[in-house]
Amino acid sequence: MVQLNARTLGALGEGVTKPAYDRAAVTPGIVHLGIGAFHRAHMAVYVDDLLAETPDWGIVGASLRRPDTRNALAPQDGLYSIAVRDGSGTLVRIIGSILEVIDANTERERLLSLMAQPEIRIVSLTITEKGYCHDPATGVLDEANPDIVHDLQEPTAPVSAPGIIVEALARRRAAGIAPFTVLSCDNLPSNGVTTGRIVTRFAALRDAALGQWVEASVAFPSTMVDRIVPATTDADRAMITEVTGLEDAWPIMTEPFTQWVIHDHFTLGRPAFDRVGAQLVADVEPYELMKLRMLNGAHSSIAYLGYLAGHAYVAEVMGSADFRAFIAGLMTEEAMPTLDMPGVDLGAYRDELLARFSNPALNHRTWQIAMDGSQKLPQRLLGTIRDRKAAGLSYRRLALGVAAWIRYAAGTDEKGEPIDVRDPFVERFEAIAADADGDAERLVAGFLQIGEVFGPDLREDAAFRQIVTEHLKALIADGAAQTVARNA
Known part of the structure; x- marks a missing residue:
């Protein structure tokens, strides 16, 4: 079976929607940490809808724990299918907004170097609640978490999401580059405020002046995200192959409904998310x-x-x-x-x-x-x-x-x-x-x-x-x- 990738897009089955823009012209503006199924059914779709008008907002994903997503999408040039399902049937579309996926465990320095570049203006996250290394009852950084302990001892070789974000911010500060916006898309209460509290505290534990700079300079907008995304099964993969005529290692199944409410507070600008259905508000x-x-x-x-x-x-x-x-x-x-x-x-x-x-x-x-x-x-x-x-x-x-x-x-x-x-x-x-x-x-x-x-x-x-x-x-x-x- 022929695999989905940039060279085989022309062989797609009838009725399958493909990217309406030149992917070769797309450049990264977003690094996304924790590139799982939800991100690929949600934020990556909103970005995909905007790339024809603003191609400088492409996404580079990062897997923080396992290389599964990188291994699935790398041979596909980052392309994947999304199947929107309800009782009336299934609509299949190819998403091209993810340019590549980096495995943070084996390519950590390349990830940090990219995050420190001025063209990266947003670092977004879907790392699940446990990825924040915090106490879920209080919303504060768990300073005894083994990954946090490691990252404070080895700050330039971080393994946790807070550690990775702070190291990248420290590099930007040292180079005189304005900080990126940190955009949480996880189901945390006041997720932007919580993320800001965790990241600022980690930065302050690492270096007091760095903590003050993060608190004063970095935007942590809160969001509300909503779309139901079941785990993909082998039967789903077989269905995608039948519909598209191509093999997709990791397609996404989801529902028609999608919602994204965002506090409109960004350090270095943002894509026009409101033009593709997101709600930009003063209080999420x-x-x-x-x-x-x-x-x-x-x-x-x-x-x-x-x-x-x-x-x-x-x-x-x-x-x-x-x-x-x-x-x-x-x-x-x-x-x-x-x-x-x-x-x-x-x-x-x-x-x-x-x-x-x-x-x-x-x-x-x-x-x-x-x-x-x-x-x-x-x-x-x-x-x-x-x-x-x-x-x-x-x-x-x-x-x-x-x-x-x-x-x-x-x-x-x-x-x-x-x-x-x-x-x-x-x-x-x-x-x-x-x-x-x-x-x-x-x-x-x-x-x-x-x-x-x-x-x-x-x-x-x-x-x-x-x-x-x-x-x-x-x-x-x-x-x-x-x-x-x-x-x-």
């Missing part, structure tokens, strides 16, 4: 909170409860009337009242989310969403719970989501089979589960001691502990499906 936080609490909070609850109930995919979960009612109630009765969004129809947003979750063409795995729960829970569920508690309001459904995470993270499903738990704290989970030996009260007590997740307030909150324990007992005794039905 209300949109971000809406998404974290309604979409992400619901998604995590679907993932843990759905997985425990035996559902492999989100659409399967939403096919259950009890689950659908539970998720609708979680958003309507518990999340929406904590949001202050004048002019935004939260009910319409909820209905849109329910429809997106029910998209039968996406095959979004509950196990995929369940990854790294320790990094996600503080933003997705616990912040809403804190607000509900402060107002003296019930948080029964949210607490069931927390209990389901504990049941899942303990590592054994309802059939007694092991769960492949992927989380930075998985060894701590295993120790807690072994000590608890299936006892709900001991499990909750053990998990609440993870201060990076629950903080000191929820750890000591007797009412919170009680309701989570009651839910966990029900999950263990009756299973997720029955427990959801009782709480729908």
Whole structure:
């Protein structure tokens, strides 16, 4: 089979859209750290839409941990397919905005050198919550993180994202080059503010004057990003080959919906993102909170409860009337009242989310969403719970989501089979589960001691502990499906 690359674009099947610009004229203006599936379904598409008019905003991606994406895209000259799917069918398009992918582990100096060049005006990130090397409960740099310890000892050979960014900024400062904008596209609360706090603190620990310069000179705009991107399967690859007539090592599957809200604050300019559908605003936080609490909070609850109930995919979960009612109630009765969004129809947003979750063409795995729960829970569920508690309001459904995470993270499903738990704290989970030996009260007590997740307030909150324990007992005794039905 002929592989997708710059030389074979002319052999594409009919109906497949290809780049409407001369890729040879495109030059890099953006370095993106953590070039996974989400970036390639989201920001890279917005940039692709603009390159015909402004070809100096091409993207150079960097893989920070594994070379998988580089290995897949290098033979394809950075080109890849994106398939937009819903119940009505599939539309396939070729994206050309990524010029190359650098493996930071083997080409670290080349990456740093590029980031220090004046033509790079934005460094963007999708490194997942754990990539920020921070305490997710407080949003501050985890100074004991092994990668941070390494990067402070060896600042010119960094391995963490904060270390890489600060080293590149230090080189620009030394050369008299204005700093790039650092643009987080991850699901963190106030992601720009959080990223700025982490990067500035790391820079100050490295050198006080550098920290002051970063704080005074670098822009860290906040963003809200939204598009559902399931993991690509071999069946997806086969479908892409059939449609395009070419082999693509790593195509992207996604939904029609896409949203990007950006605080319009950039050090050295930006592409005209607003001309291709992004919203440029003065304050992203209300949109971000809406998404974290309604979409992400619901998604995590679907993932843990759905997985425990035996559902492999989100659409399967939403096919259950009890689950659908539970998720609708979680958003309507518990999340929406904590949001202050004048002019935004939260009910319409909820209905849109329910429809997106029910998209039968996406095959979004509950196990995929369940990854790294320790990094996600503080933003997705616990912040809403804190607000509900402060107002003296019930948080029964949210607490069931927390209990389901504990049941899942303990590592054994309802059939007694092991769960492949992927989380930075998985060894701590295993120790807690072994000590608890299936006892709900001991499990909750053990998990609440993870201060990076629950903080000191929820750890000591007797009412919170009680309701989570009651839910966990029900999950263990009756299973997720029955427990959801009782709480729908």
